[in-house]
Every structure is written in structure tokens, then in C-alpha cells.
Amino acid sequence: MTDSNAKGDRGERELVNWLDADGWTVIRAPASGSATTRDLPDVLAADDGTFIATEVKLSGGDPIYLDSEEVQSLVNFARDFGADARVAVKFDLEPDDFAYGEDHPGFYLLSVDDLHETPGGNYRVKKQTALEVGTPEVEL
Amino acid sequence: MTDSNAKGDRGERELVNWLDADGWTVIRAPASGSATTRDLPDVLAADDGTFIATEVKLSGGDPIYLDSEEVQSLVNFARDFGADARVAVKFDLEPDDFAYGEDHPGFYLLSVDDLHETPGGNYRVKKQTALEVGTPEVEL
Numbered sequence: 001m002t003d004s005n006a007k008g009d010r011g012e013r014e015l016v017n018w019l020d021a022d023g024w025t026v027i028r029a030p031a032s033g034s035a036t037t038r039d040l041p042d043v044l045a046a047d048d049g050t051f052i053a054t055e056v057k058l059s060g061g062d063p064i065y066l067d068s069e070e071v072q073s074l075v076n077f078a079r080d081f082g083a084d085a086r087v088a089v090k091f092d093l094e095p096d097d098f099a100y101g102e103d104h105p106g107f108y109l110l111s112v113d114d115l116h117e118t119p120g121g122n123y124r125v126k127k128q129t130a131l132e133v134g135t136p137e138v139e140l
Numbered sequence: 141m142t143d144s145n146a147k148g149d150r151g152e153r154e155l156v157n158w159l160d161a162d163g164w165t166v167i168r169a170p171a172s173g174s175a176t177t178r179d180l181p182d183v184l185a186a187d188d189g190t191f192i193a194t195e196v197k198l199s200g201g202d203p204i205y206l207d208s209e210e211v212q213s214l215v216n217f218a219r220d221f222g223a224d225a226r227v228a229v230k231f232d233l234e235p236d237d238f239a240y241g242e243d244h245p246g247f248y249l250l251s252v253d254d255l256h257e258t259p260g261g262n263y264r265v266k267k268q269t270a271l272e273v274g275t276p277e278v279e280l
Contacts, residue, residue, distance in 0.1 A: 020178060025220040027184055030170050038160060044167055044184070046221045080165035081186045 005031070011058040012042050014105045015088050019045045022137075039076040044083065045138075051083035052138060054109075060092045063124040066115065071123050075112055084140055085112050091127045108134030145171070151198040152182050154245045155228050159185045159278075179216040184223065185278075191223035192278060194249075200232045203264040206255065211263050215252055224280055225252050231267045248274030 012028055019026050024045040041053035055074045057064045066087065078085035088107045108130040115123040125134075152168055159166050164185040181193035195214045197204045206227065218225035228247045248270040255263040265274075 016178075025217065026178065027167060027180060027217075027221075028170055030168055038156075038166065040167060049222055077165065077167075081167075082189060 007058050008056065011056040011090060015043055015054065015056050015107060018105045018107065019043070023047060039073040039080070041074050041077050044081070050140060051081065052086050052140075053078040053081060053083040054086045054088050056088045058090045062091060063126040064089050064091065066123040066125075068121045068123070071112060071115065086110065086138070087112065087115065087125070089125050089130050089134065091130065104136060108136060109138060110134045147198050148196065151196040151230060154230075155183055155194065155196050155247060158245045158247065159183070163187060179213040179220070181214050181217050184221070190280060191221065192226050192280075193218040193221060193223040194226045194228050196228045198230045202231060202267040204229050204231065206263040206265075208261045208263070211252060211255065226250065226278070227252065227255065227265070229265050229270050229274065231270065244276060248276060249278060250274045
């Protein structure tokens, strides 16, 4: 497992545990890199008829970048499954940045529309943007 | 990967590919045995607001046995997610047993109520039962 994969794995587990504790029914997709061409999110969760499909990104750096392919895969899966698409980003936050309590894992959830498209067709999220327009809870 | 795990893996892939080709949007859970105490199915699929959670079992033998724990985990997940629970069984069928065409992977779908509870609290499905009450397509 590369450092990047290990970080992705840790991020997904943190998101799953948090959603689970928050009352969601959660399923993770198999590890990225498994041989499939189907569109998949990292994490899918349901609560009382509401469904969210989520792509998870942890970063020590700012901004966080997402490939065009992973965003498109998330959007396609969410559309086909009947879920809302969300990107869950987690920066290496300073204590002062984050006022949601020690139990909160530090994710910010953004809709795909909140991502900034780069000239190369990929996407990025600045920490400042996540703090301004992201939500620390699932809001639909 | 043990023989049993390899067979489970193959079964899940066959079911996923079949549901996918049939127009379902499908997500597999991570490999059984990964460290989680959460209830999970093998495969979750959605089509136009309909959701099925499935446990997959392949067997050369007859009957097919399911542990109490895996059935309960399926039932719990399905209830919490808002999905219908189905068991997908596939026997080593004789050509004459199976009249659904070469493209069909040979699964029979049963509801949990069609399983026979053993004195030990586990479950079994006889091939004859699968042929009689199972369906080769998803029926809800």
C-alpha cells in the first residue's frame, strides 16, 4: 500500500466511523485500484430514505486536488444510484480552524458544485473554501 | 486467499456483472474478513428507487449453508439501509436444470423467508428449493 493509498484508506475509515456513529447505514466500496470500470464512490450511506455517495480526500497540503475521473465517477454513480454526491475533504487543520468538538473527525462536506475546476479539467478545493462553504455535518 | 474466499469472490463478481448488465447500479462491500463489526451485505444494488442487499453463496454441494451471523447481518443492513434482502445462491447445476440461457450466470435469488433454519440456528437452501421458489431475476 502506497502512502497515498494508506491515507485514502484511513480517510475512508474515519468517514465511515463518523457517519456510522451519526446514525447512517454505511458501505465502503472495495479499495480503489481493484479492477473495475464501473463508476464508484468511496463511501455510500443511507439514513431514512436519504442517500449520499462520497469521495474522500485527506491532505496535508492546501489546496486539495481531485482528478476529473474520480469526480465524474462519483457524479455518475450518485445519479444512477439515486444519491446526493458529496466530496469529504480533510485538511491538516490548525486547532483554531476547527470548532466542532474533539469527537468530530475534521471533515468538511462539499457538493460537487463547490469544487473549482482547473484549466486542466481537474478540480481543487482550497482550505478557505472548505471552511466557508463546506459543512461539518451532512446537509442536503 | 483460501478456496472458500476465492469462490466467494468469484460469486460476487459474477453477481455484480450480471446485475450491472441488467441495468442496476451496483456496489460491492469490501472483502469479508476485513475488520469491521458493522452489518454488511456482499452486494448492494439500486434501480430506479429500488434497492436490494444481497448475500452470495456458490456451492458444488447441495444444500448450500449460510451462517446465522451472515444472514442476520444481511437482514440488519437491509432493514437499516432501506433495501430488500436477497440471498443469491448458485449450485453446480446440470445443464438440464437451468433453462435461462447461456448469458445467465446461474444464480437463484431467494428471500430470507425461503431459507430453512437448521436446529443449530443456521440456514440452508436445497437445490430443489432454489429451483422451485427462487427466481433467476430480481423480483420484489
